[in-house]
Amino acid sequence: MNLKDNRVRLLLNSINNSLAQMILVFFFYRNPGAIDTVEGLARWVGINPQEVKLALIELQQMGIVQKIGEGLSAVYCYQPDDLIRGVLDEVVIQLAREQEGILGPWPGGDVFCNSFLQESKV
Amino acid sequence: MQQFSTGVKGLDIVLCGGLRVGSSVLIEGAPGSGKTTLGVQTIVEGVKAGDPGIILTFEQFPDQIYRDSARYGWDLPTMERENKLKVICTSPQVINDQLLQVSGPINQLIKNIGAKRILIDSFTHFRRISMEETNLRELMFSLMNSLKQRGLTVLFTKEFSPVEAESFEEYLVDTIISLTYQETPTEGRRRLVEVLKSRGHEHLPGKHSFKFSSEGLQVFPRHLPQIDEINELKVLPGVLPTGIEGLDSLLGGGVPNGSNILLCGPAGVGKTTLSLQTIHNALQDRSRKAVLFLHEEMPEYILRRAESFGWDFRKFIEQGQLIIKYEDFIQIDIDEYLLKLNEMMQAVGPSLVVVDTLPTLMHNVSHDIQLVAEKIARLTRVIKYHRCNSLLISPSTFGAKQIGRFGFEESFCDGVIILGTVSFEDARKRHIEVYKLRNQKHITGLHRMEITEEGIRIFYVR
Numbered sequence: 001m002n003l004k005d006n007r008v009r010l011l012l013n014s015i016n017n018s019l020a021q022m023i024l025v026f027f028f029y030r031n032p033g034a035i036d037t038v039e040g041l042a043r044w045v046g047i048n049p050q051e052v053k054l055a056l057i058e059l060q061q062m063g064i065v066q067k068i069g070e071g072l073s074a075v076y077c078y079q080p081d082d083l084i085r086g087v088l089d090e091v092v093i094q095l096a097r098e099q100e101g102i103l104g105p106w107p108g109g110d111v112f113c114n115s116f117l118q119e120s121k122v
Numbered sequence: 123m124q125q126f127s128t129g130v131k132g133l134d135i136v137l138c139g140g141l142r143v144g145s146s147v148l149i150e151g152a153p154g155s156g157k158t159t160l161g162v163q164t165i166v167e168g169v170k171a172g173d174p175g176i177i178l179t180f181e182q183f184p185d186q187i188y189r190d191s192a193r194y195g196w197d198l199p200t201m202e203r204e205n206k207l208k209v210i211c212t213s214p215q216v217i218n219d220q221l222l223q224v225s226g227p228i229n230q231l232i233k234n235i236g237a238k239r240i241l242i243d244s245f246t247h248f249r250r251i252s253m254e255e256t257n258l259r260e261l262m263f264s265l266m267n268s269l270k271q272r273g274l275t276v277l278f279t280k281e282f283s284p285v286e287a288e289s290f291e292e293y294l295v296d297t298i299i300s301l302t303y304q305e306t307p308t309e310g311r312r313r314l315v316e317v318l319k320s321r322g323h324e325h326l327p328g329k330h331s332f333k334f335s336s337e338g339l340q341v342f343p344r345h346l347p348q349i350d351e352i353n354e355l356k357v358l359p360g361v362l363p364t365g366i367e368g369l370d371s372l373l374g375g376g377v378p379n380g381s382n383i384l385l386c387g388p389a390g391v392g393k394t395t396l397s398l399q400t401i402h403n404a405l406q407d408r409s410r411k412a413v414l415f416l417h418e419e420m421p422e423y424i425l426r427r428a429e430s431f432g433w434d435f436r437k438f439i440e441q442g443q444l445i446i447k448y449e450d451f452i453q454i455d456i457d458e459y460l461l462k463l464n465e466m467m468q469a470v471g472p473s474l475v476v477v478d479t480l481p482t483l484m485h486n487v488s489h490d491i492q493l494v495a496e497k498i499a500r501l502t503r504v505i506k507y508h509r510c511n512s513l514l515i516s517p518s519t520f521g522a523k524q525i526g527r528f529g530f531e532e533s534f535c536d537g538v539i540i541l542g543t544v545s546f547e548d549a550r551k552r553h554i555e556v557y558k559l560r561n562q563k564h565i566t567g568l569h570r571m572e573i574t575e576e577g578i579r580i581f582y583v584r
Contacts (some may be wrong), residue, residue: 031184033202033210035220035227040213044183068227073219075212077227 008087011062015091020047020055025064029077029092035077064088123322126275127501130160132332132341132461136317138324142296143238143275144264145321148245150280151301153329156313156339156439157279159194160301161241162187163338164277166196169206173238176231177209180247183270184209194338196274198478205235214248218261221268231274240269244279245291251323264317266294272572283435296321302329307489312455315341331457342457346464346500347505355380357561362473365403368571368580372556374564378536381560382502382512384480384525392573395431397476397513397542398424399577402433404474405443410475412444413466417451417482430576438539445470451482456497459483460504467508470550480516481527494528502534525557536560541571554580 008067016021023045028034038056056076059065066079069114080088125140131456134140141147141164149157165175179187187209188198201207208231220226231237245262252258262278269276278292298318306312315332317325332341359432360434361376370376377383385393401412414425424446428435438444445466449459467475479566480498487493505512514535516526525532532538537559543550554571556564570581 031209031211033184033208034212035210036212036216040216043213044211073215075216075220075227 005083007062007083011064011084011087012091014058014062018055018058020051021058023047024052024055024059025088026092028065029088032078036082037073039072041076042067046083125131125323126171127167127171128160128164130163130332130339130341131171131337132330132343133160133315133339135343135346136315136326136330136341137297137320138326141275142320142322143272144270145296146150146276146278146294147297147299148278148280148295149299149301149574150282150291151413152282152303155282155301155303156300157281157336158187158243159190159334160299160339161243161277161279162191162196162198163194165207165239165241166191166198166338168239174206174235175208175239176235176237176243177207177241177243178210179211179243180214182211182243184211194336196338208237210531214251217242217265218248218251221265227270231475232274237274239275239277240275242279244281246279246281255290256325259294259379259469262291262294292319295319299560301332313428330456333458335407340458342455342461344457344496344500346461346504349464349500349503355503355506356407361562362404364400365398365406366399366578366580368582369396369554369568369578371582372554372565372569373537373559374562377511378559378562379511380506380509382505382514382534383537383539384532384535385513385515385539385541386518386532388519391543392571392578393515393541394419394424394427394478394519395573396539396578397478397515398428398433398435399431399440400513401444401474401476402428402431402435402577405438408443410443410473411470412438412442412470412476413470414446414476414478415483416446416448416478417454417485421446421448431575433577438496444490445472454483454486456484456487459502460497463501464504464508467504467510471508472510475510475512476515477501477512477514477520480514480531484528491528495530498531498534499530520535532558542568 015025036044037100038049038053042052045052056065060067063084064080065076067075068075124143127134127140128137149160151157162177165177168175177187191198197208198209202209217228220228223229248258248261251261266276276292278295297320300316300318302314302316304312314329314330316329326343326345328344330341330343331392332339358379360379362379363370363376385396387393401414404410405412425435435444439446484494484497487497516531518526523537538557540555540557541552543552552571553568556566557569565582572579
């Protein structure tokens with residue numbers, strides 16, 4: 001993982017600072033075929049639709065998800081490029097190890113991202 | 123008409139060849155009845171056959187589907203990587219909106235992977251869009267047509283509602299497969315599948331049992347078309363001698379080939395010994411094979427009992443002449459048993475089959491006497507179809523007026539041999555009677571019988 005890359009740092013920072021983003025990233029990673037509206041995704045991840053909406057805007061800007069359509073019927077799907085996909089692979093694999101294979105809704109995920117950020121500062 | 127396999131062993135037989143290409147199929151059942159597994163199995167079978175598929179899930183997370191599928195050896199993530207499958211979690215509203223848009227992402231996916239089958243799990247979730255039956259019917263109709271127009275076979279799952287006697291979905295689809303998990307007095311719960319409708323092709327009526335095997339669902343049809351559709355089975359020439367002194371004379375030379383013989387009598391009278399001796403004698407001819415089904419005694423006890431008479435059954439097993447199958451009668455699903463028996467008969471081609479005992483084999487259906495009759499009739503038919511002889515042991519109760527345990531099994535058999543005892547000068551003396559034997563002259567009446575160190579002896583001199 002290239003921690004000096006701005007996009008990677010932005011991604012780690014972002015998912016470290018927002019639980020909704022973290023959960024959504026994890027959800028899309030585990031279910032790459034997901035295609036749903038804000039309302040639908042809110043139901044899948046069990047988070048308030050308003051928070052999901054804000055998180056999706058961020059994830060879209062980072063190139064993790066793609067938005068198709070407009071308005072209430074707009075749908076989002078997982079479309080990371082190779083760089084982001086590679087980062088997510090490492091993050092999720094590491095987390096899975098730490099969580100003894102239980103890919104739950106990221107307890108301890110923030111600690112993990114912080115450790116990456118600390119490493120990058122060094 | 124083109125049909126394709128569901129991948130479910132036995133279900134294709136019930137569907138008389140499988141599902142129709144481009145049709146719509148409703149899989150309905152209660153929670154835990156196996157709807158999703160059946161749907162996924164049909165999609166996976168398509169992928170294996172070169173027909174890519176799509177699974178739309180509205181409630182179950184794809185990674186749960188991946189995990190559950192892995193139990194059956196279906197590697198869905200690899201199929202997805204190879205672009206042969208897509209598992210999409212979404213909402214009914216999205217499907218409703220997207221499928222009407224030709225360039226929408228779902229339609230693009232269908233086009234990109236060249237999908238031929240789609241599973242919608244489940245249609246019940248469309249009630250999130252509307253509770254109005256007219257709206258839902260309209261919605262399902264357009265959804266089905268939209269997918270069929272693209273050449274897809276559409277599989278819908280639907281949660282069974284005990285309140286709804288019948289639902290509009292059943293009118294719209296071409297095929298209905300109903301899965302139930304019924305309580306029975308003897309078996310606990312029993313999984314059953316029934317095809318309620320199959321437009322454009324035949325299906326076998328009735329409820330058929332099924333189970334979750336290591337390869338997915340496995341259905342055990344109540345009927346075996348290649349056997350049940352035969353109206354006449356030829357009477358075979360020749361006999362299979364039992365090799366038991368006196369008995370062959372009573373039988374007129376031996377058991378007529380292709381006969382099912384019911385062997386009755388109270389406990390301890392010698393039914394199993396007579397069967398073992400017949401196996402031992404028959405297998406002296408190296409070209410013959412025998413299968414012994416045990417549902418009470420364990421094989422080791424039977425082998426030792428044979429050894430006590432000097433009959434080396436282990437040698438027959440090593441030579442591939444004898445197969446001993448033990449199945450705990452509590453675990454037996456009779457339809458599964460009959461299907462496997464048929465397969466075994468086909469593969470092994472035995473001259474003799476012994477079932478020890480018939481009532482224990484029928485234990486799990488014994489609450490329904492009509493079902494017992496149906497299963498005994500099928501058992502004897504399968505054996506006869508394979509031109510084999512059988513000894514079916516049915517212990518009778520001391521003093522009972524009926525011949526076998528159920529009182530009607532003799533009518534399905536070609537012959538009945540009854541073993542009994544009488545009290546004589548403070549001792550019990552055994553006797554044997556050939557009560558019935560179709561197609562062969564035989565000696566009737568009671569005859570003295572003894573179990574000696576060498577086996578059974580019957581005192582009859584022509």
